[in-house]
Amino acid sequence: MPDLRSLEVFYWVARLKSFRRASEKLNTTQPAVSQRIAGLEQELGVRLFDRASRGVSLTGKGLELLSYAERMLLLRTEMMAALAEPAALSGVVRVGVAETIVHMWLSRFVERVHAVYPSVTLDIDVDISPNLRDALVAHEIDLAFLLGPVSDPRMANAELARYPLAFAARPDFPLPPDPVPVSALIATPIITYPRTTRPYLALKDLLTRADLPPPRLYPNASLSTIVRMTLDGIGVSVIPPVVIARELEEGLLRLVRSEVDLPDLVFTATYPVAPDNMLARALAEIARTIAAENHAETASVIRQSYRKGS
Amino acid sequence: MPDLRSLEVFYWVARLKSFRRASEKLNTTQPAVSQRIAGLEQELGVRLFDRASRGVSLTGKGLELLSYAERMLLLRTEMMAALAEPAALSGVVRVGVAETIVHMWLSRFVERVHAVYPSVTLDIDVDISPNLRDALVAHEIDLAFLLGPVSDPRMANAELARYPLAFAARPDFPLPPDPVPVSALIATPIITYPRTTRPYLALKDLLTRADLPPPRLYPNASLSTIVRMTLDGIGVSVIPPVVIARELEEGLLRLVRSEVDLPDLVFTATYPVAPDNMLARALAEIARTIAAENHAETASVIRQSYRKGS
């Protein structure tokens, strides 16, 4: 009788339409997948895949089996979530994280996860949101904390928090008095998120006027470098104030009011909808809690900084 | 992650409330069961059974798991039934058979099963119906063809056929002309089914009258011996005419009409309702077909015999 492992392998081959990709997803080798599928086909006496030169596709029987496999894997996942002791859950979860999150609460998240699921290992991958999104759809990571919901139907999004964006500068950085007009901002180097990200695109849109020269945007893939450059007086930065709470507190940076209405940064926990990603869902829930806690803690600091700046 | 084998072992321990009995049901050893349950408890980090000196009982978590285990095993069974090639199904099915069935169509049943499910092995156990019923509830057999439905809620019954009972005797056996009165029957040795069976009890009931001496019933556990004894003129037998179709055909025996209204023998295919007995259900269905074919073939012979006898 087929066991769940075989059905799991089958499920991923069916979904990824490739033995090789399934083997990668399952952290095993391609021949191992081949064997499992061959075994399954023999046990059932049925051909499950049509092997074409380019990729494989399900046969009719295979399609039927897929529905059973999905239901059984889902049932097992539910079962584990319902009655396994959290401490007994183990495994590796590959998490992709936008750098902003690292600066805000990632370490607390890791601690909390370790406390609740001591046998779970986190593989953490810090990258910009567009890359994380690609990694998600390619099943290279199991969970991501990134900018904005991913609008793929196979992805589940849970909003973590909205962080306002703001202009920040050294207190002695030469600027007209608040609120700073767009014309002045365009003349000033603005350091911010990398070229392919949402905030960069939004900013470029807001500051591009047909009648004025293009803005001087300095995209930067490293948030701490953005902060460093701002501290060094190279320009004004556009970042969420929560990231520079300490610098604001100590008066090393100030928030700058302007005529421009910057959009909020919306971070979501995003993970693929699959019958075996219970841990991803559970970790997303933990992230939501941590993000909420963090938000409550930092809110007052930010309000205070705006008062100082004006 | 727990596999289906562990859940299957768990299911049977839970149902039979004993490690040892589960090991017997699963054709394995008791320590193997112990280990599997221990492994399952460790994987989930949860105690599943309370081990008392006399038997084991489910804990709360165990009860929860049982529901999942049942659903998953049922799903697997459905899956196999839905899309496995019959030739790929293999296993041993222990079948208990009432002797009457052996004389009627058992060999054809075995052939048919072998043709449809070449990899299935049948373990055939011939015994009287009350013993078969006990074996069923004790899970010593997976399927039985026996007399009358078994009214246990955990058993599924499928009616195979109704065979009329009749009195049969040697043509030269001294009897009053048909219809033979009860008084004559009581004075005659009557050879029939064993003491604990339905037909014996029914017959005893019908022939016991307060005003007459008790009937002379010769119970016999072997149907062929009953026939032999009847052929030898030891007495009148009460058996289904279909069993002696050949003897009737050849004029070695005749059917005797009487004032007594003998009940029909109702044979059913009976099997325990369990999430893993798909084969039992499939074989019961085959049996139903075979019984119907047999009924059609023999009906005319029987009608003819009554005409000869009268």
Added chain:
DNA sequence: AGAGGTTACGGGCAGCGTAAGGATC
């Protein structure tokens, strides 16, 4: 003492990974 479950230990086999093979573009 006997029934029932656990622990200890040795052997067999399933399933994995490495490596070579074959088909199709």
Added chain:
DNA sequence: GATCCTTACGCTGCCCGTAACCTCT
């Protein structure tokens, strides 16, 4: 020749069975 799946083969580790042990009645 590149890509992708299959076949061959040796090895590891799991799981089973035997046997000894523990506990409760």
